[in-house]
Amino acid sequence: MTSPIAHNIDARALGKVAVLLGGYSAERPVSLMSGTGVLDALKSVGVDAHAFDPAEQPLQALKDQAFDRAFIALHGRGGEDGTLQGALEWLGVPYTGSGVTASGVAMDKTMTKRLWANEGLPTPQYLALTRAELTRERIRTIPDELGLPVVVKPPHEGSSIGITKAAGYSDMQAAVELALGFDDELLFEQCIEGPELTCAVLGEGDGAMALPVIEIRAEAGNYDFANKYETDTTQYLFGSLPATLEVEIRDLVLKAYRLLGCRGWGRADLMLRQSDMKPFLLEMNTSPGMTSHSLVPKAAKAIGIDYPQLCLWLLAQARLDRK
Structure with missing residues (x-):
């Protein structure tokens, strides 16, 4: 697979850059790790980059301090859900990644699944219920409709925060209470x-390119927050799938990415049904992690793109939705 990125980018021409990190979502600790990595990488290739935490100073300071563009290394609400993108549009500060609409839709896992299902893209069967609907009686009926285990998720969070795989009826109430906290x-x-899979995409529209598929093997099959960020035991495998299946999954991910209107970059998470090797889309991340454990840098490295090159290319793609 050939690298899709240009390697002749003039770092100085990108101007003064704010690396947006931290924020106020439940994923703040991950964002601080991502942002620090991006900041160091951009500085290493000559970019005039500075850390900027929206939880510590108002976004208007981006304009007041004459930043030319922003690298979004925020995750979750207030950074990945379209609200920040809308503010940057208003301020006129070009930013990395997807625009307002794509960011907002992709951050809502339920809405994303509705769109994919409507277009015939495979995604697991699901139910979406509000807090008011989640009586004890209703909770007891959910496994009857979806089977067991049931995966319980807060649909506006990432990094596996608040997620439980409920193995039985007795686990459902605790899983619901945990998720309702978010x-x-x-x-x-x-x-x-x-198997759990992930596939990153770089680019936009017809020019978008899916990177190699990664199979994730975590301890006890539980790819939770700890196994994502706090241990080194999780295995990330390239080339573990048959070549034809690899192509099928990359094509599926590109369709899912384009359908949501994503740009710049993204990462789809999937499950591969063991019984018939059919892939199912779970979610699309429009501001993927950029920590030392993160999956987009791993996939980029597999085709010869090092971490600073990746960060520089993503920064060079920064733009606004409006003309």
């Missing part, structure tokens, strides 16, 4: 048994 509407998803 969201007022919950997503209940049919559990697809099999």
Whole structure:
């Protein structure tokens, strides 16, 4: 696979750059790790880059301090959900990644699934229920509709925050209470048994390119927050799938990415059903992690793109939705 990025980018021509990190979402600790990595990488290739935490200073300071563009290394609400993108549009500061609409839709896992399902793209069966609907009686009926295990998610969070795989009826109430700590509407998803996969995309529209698929093997099959960010035991495998299946998954991810209107970069998470090797889309991340454990840098490295090159290319793609 040939690298899709240009290697002759003039770092100085990109101007004064704000690396947006931290923020106020539940994913703040991950964002601080991502942002620090991006900041160091951009500085290493000559970019005039500076850390900027929206939780510590108002966004208007981006304009007041004459920043020319922003690299968004924020995750979750207030950074990945379209609200920040809208503010940057208003301020006129070009930014990395997807625009307002694509960011807002992709951050809502339920809405994303509705769009994919409507277009015939495979995604696990699901139910979306509000806090008011989640009576004890209703919770007990969910496994009857989706089967067990049931994956319980707060649909507006990432990094596996608030997610539980409920193995039985007795686990459902605790799973719901945990997820309701992060969201007022919950997503209940049919559990697809099999390998967990992820596939990153760079670019936009017809020019977008899917990077190699990564199979994730975590301890006890549980790719939770700890196994994502706090341990080194999780395995990330390239080339573990048959070549034809690899192509099928990359094509599926590109369709999912384009359907949402994503640009710049993104990463789709999927499950591969063991019984028939059918892939199912779970979600699209429009501001993927950029920590030492993160998956987009791993996929880019697999085709010869090092971390600073990746960060520089993403920064060079920064733009506004408006003309």
